[in-house]
Amino acid sequence: MASSAAVWLVILVAVIAANLPFVNERLFVVGPKRDPKHLGWRLLELVLLWGLTLGVGFALEARIGQIQVQGWQFYAAFGCLFLTLAFPGFVWRYLKRHRG
Template sequence: MFSSAAVWLVVLIAVVAANLPFVNERVFAVGPKRSPKALAWRALELIVLWGLTLGIGFALEAHLGQRQPQGWEFYAAFACLFLTLAFPGFVWRYLRRH
């Protein structure tokens, strides 16, 4: 896999993972159905999926070559990007008139 394809794969996974807690009522998309699911569950899912996406990115980076060490700035920027990618799902769930 080329490095540019790996980058786009991680971005695609991040978009799907960031919006997943807001588009379904199941816990982690496979657990029991909770209707309505509390915001705390959605936040917990968002944090876990952030870590999972980060792990997939690190695995792809290690597969392509040597993994570079990252400082706290990288994790803060990735968390902000992940929250930005989650905004459409948040708007769809909480700000749209049903």
């Protein structure tokens, strides 16, 4: 896989993973359905999916070449990007009026 394709794959995984806690009522996507799922569960899922997305990125980086050592700044920036990508799901869940 080319490095540019790997980058786009990680971005796609990040967009899907960031919005998944807000569009799904099941715990961790496959668990029991909770109606309504509280914000604490959604934030826990968001953190775990953030870690899963990091794992996918590191796995793709290892497949392409050597993994580079990252400092705390990388994780902070990726966390902010992940929260930014989660904004549409948050808006859909908490700020949009749902009828019925």
